[in-house]
Amino acid sequence: MEKEPSYKDKKVISIGVVSELTGLTERKIRYYEEKNLIFPERSNRGYRKYSFRDVERLMDIADQREEGVTTKEIKHELSKKEKNEAKQKMIRGQLNARFGVQKK
Template sequence: MELEDRRQLPLFSIGTVQKLTGLSARQIRYYEEHDLIHPARTAGKQRQFSFADVERLMLIRQWLDEGHNMAGVKRNFAEQERKQKTARTMPKQDVSDAEVYKWLERELIDRQGYGEFQGDLSRFYRNR
């Protein structure tokens, strides 16, 4: 079984999800009403949440805490989905050594050597 398939397995009851996310059952049902999450249902109609559902709920909570409204949350998810579709359809490109060198030079000069890299390598690019 693939990792993504395992993330989608419905494992958690709504009570467990409440403890994991800090959300109330009412909030979780509200987000389901707004089509932000889609938990599986048991034969008895109880909600069963996956790891992916829990992650999505935590992301919703984070965005709301940052001041987004429900429309903003929906836009954020639509943007994420659009980016994922674009990434899947874009062919992988090999990057030349010259392009990597230029990128590295820009990063080091723009950030004065601080950022993705340890130490100050920008001295190698300033005197060119």
């Protein structure tokens, strides 16, 4: 049974609202997309749609950029974090399968 995505993961926020929430310009948000730091979905009309997690990630990216961290370094750290999360998820799945533990 497929789990319904969290409201934080639903891509429903326009780039204008994201810009207001983060204080970043729309151009800067598009730049981070070009650098593969965020991955908005596109509506049928081609408009970008973001999630609350995207907003949180953009705020984190902005904070790191203010501290002098390069986009390349940010991308590398995000990649490591995502690989680690995927590995943890796989291990949890194996343990659940082995010992019959189910998350409620």
